[in-house]
Amino acid sequence: MDNSTMTMVNTTTHTTHDTGDNAWMMTSTALVLLMTPALAFFYGGLVDRKNILNQLFLSFICMGIVFVQWVLFGFSFAFGPPVSPGFGSFGWAVLRFGESENTDYAPTYPLLTYAAYQGTFAIITPALISGAIVGRMKLIPYMIFIFIWSTVCYDPMAHWVWGSNGWLKHLGTLDFAGGTVVHILSGVSGLVAALILGKRSDYDPRSTAANNLPFTILGTGLLWIGWCGFNAGSANGASGLASLALVNTNAAAAAALITWVVIDALRGQVSISGACVGPIIGLVAVTPACGFIQPGWALFFGVVATCIIYVLLILKHHIRLDDTLDVAIVHGGGGIVGAFMTGLFCEQSVNPSGGFDGAFYGRPVQLWYQTVGIITAIGFAALCTAGILYPLSWIIGIRLAKEDELEGLDLTAHGEGWEVVASRAVSDLVKKILDNQHNPNEMRESGTFELHYTPSDAKRKPFKVNLSKPQKTSDEQMNSPTISNP
Template identity: 45%
Template sequence: MNTGDTAWILISSALVMLMTPALGLFYGGMVRKKNLLSTIMFSFSMIALISIQWIVYGYSLSFGPDVHGLIGTFKWLGLSGVGYAPNPDYATTIPHLAFATFQMMFAVITPALISGAFVERIKFSSFLIFSVLWATLVYNPVCHWVWALGGWIRNLGALDFAGGTVVHITAGFSALAFSMVIKKRKGFSTVAMEPNNVPFTVIGAALLWFGWFGFNGGSALGSNGLAVNAFLTTNTAAAAAGLTWMAINWLYRRPSAIGMATGAVVGLVSITPASGFVSPASAIVIGAVGAAISYFCIMIRNHWKIDESLDVWACHGMGGLWGAIATGIFASKAINPAGADGLLLGNGALLGAQVISAAVVIVFSFAVTYGLAKLIDLVLGLSVTDAEEQVGLDISQHGEEAYY
């Protein structure tokens, strides 16, 4: 047991927890003022709901003893048997309970990320039911595949340091699937839907950037040199992506605050799977390319006229996909001996494993989410009524207003 490692993981857990309400501000600033509180509630409610799901059975399904490389058992139901002693399979210098707590914060933010796809038009009750089912049927299995002892993607040799595949690919492609089921907002593509509070979005992005040091740095599972590398590559990629987005924005019109904030978040997404395997110099390339990919994916989504409201697919799905591929290109055992060398160091097999794992997770996440959304729409209905949408979800779903 190492007290320094334990302290760092507890701090990192708190940093990652902060990211979820920060996401609420980031998303909330971009919607119309009649839907601000509703959008923040999507994120805030996940802290409570998924925390309980995780303790009751989510952690056990994700990290419990392996069943055919696909899922964990119910051995740790209610965190039974998850105590103060380290678990030799996952983190040998911190309490098992600290590891479970840190991982819980990842599970919390992932369904909150998806909410950006359907803000301003979904029933709050349907969102809550979807989130629990999605966490159980998508997040927990994919988490097991990638990170658990015996998981098939882990056995394949694919790398995901802090959740590029587990968090961002699953959330991004699930968002795309959901947006294809739920009805579009009234006036989509014909009526201007201006953001209500740009400073909220910028503050949210800054807090996400801050919290991401725990997201990636904490994934070293110790207070050590690897945590330092992840910390620095995280900041570097965010900086490179923010500057790249600003430059592209400038070419087309003017450099916007929302644009630079979005670019920084995309850089954070892109470096997530690679942060503990690549150098700071590589992080510059990963962040810059990630920003360019996401920027032009937003243009593609607009061309398709898909109402995926806050571009979760373009930013998280495609940013996470690029990050997974980039890991296969830039990874170096000189940075992390527990990882592998990538394509640039002569190991094309890692890139192959990254592509296979990402492709399977994309198809799985998209298909299961599409089915879940269809089922909930059939049984309960996903969308609010036209009148409720017109008055806004703050009043129609929560009975309050952000601005009186």
């Protein structure tokens, strides 16, 4: 590509920016950045209590590591003056281009805004991987992995799909907002990382370790809101195309939520955690297509993707794959389904400047272009992840010691813990028991206190913990709690 197509004009004193476009892109940047702490809450509510702080941290630390990398050279590698159809350069390292226009990426607003917006995509992509490996990977190797993976995996893939001379872009592969670059890449990388690390020492495919579903519901809602900037912001301006992407985003999420709940209800019980996964599936599936399809198809995307992923999640428990939070299936699988369906239902009429007709609109070759993008993302992500983790394992070790894993990373990696009082009633009860230790006669008159535990595995027996009345022979002789199986 010659230099004429990469023109930049310094506009520090005389600006021709469209303030509406710039305002929308900065708003979208904030919305996508919100998605990383939202992801932390979504994941954090689903993991074992002993790892909740660690899981929150695994997402949160990406906001530091990845954006530093992005400013130093990541943006330049992905979108800088290209040295070939496969690679950018150091030409825009440390974002030294100033307040500039660029006809390829930010024709109506500052290139710095575009750099910030794309940086938020770079942040959340490796954060998604953390859900597959939580509870068994050492902290320092994880942070090294994130830095290297962003450099050798994410940046090149972003260039191939979205760069001005990226080879997949010029081939004809469509990915409006990251179904290939973000979701397939992170899903496959999470799968490979989980396989390399191996199963958790206390892995049980029949049980769930979800400790705080309100966290997960909060995270789901914030992810849904942030996804409006993720998809509609990818229109690169405050335009009708942004409106189309916004409607399609919400339509697919809503349809997926209803589909999941209906399937659950038909099976006998509506799962709250499942109802949170449903809209995420719809959002992932519609992401590559949201700027290329009509809203009716977005509803269809949500329904079809949810049905497929629901079945895959059931099958996953039979093969005992320890992808802790199902990153490979939800994000990798959802991204594959969405990217493939894009080749069926895309229409050039809804996006004349950047879209193509798909197979259902007379152009079946688009399916081939989508398939090339899917295969490339799968193979490249697997190669990069294995190429980083195996050397790290040999050099410094990446797997936690068994005793540290069983104790949990909150204590072993961070030296901290957290505790939530479930209700005022429980708090008052504990206080009363402590007070009554000084006056045992009151406890003699209060009957017995009983805790009942029902395990999630129906094959295991429940048990009760009874606090009996103290013996009358001595005020100091209090019966120990006794455990009984009904």
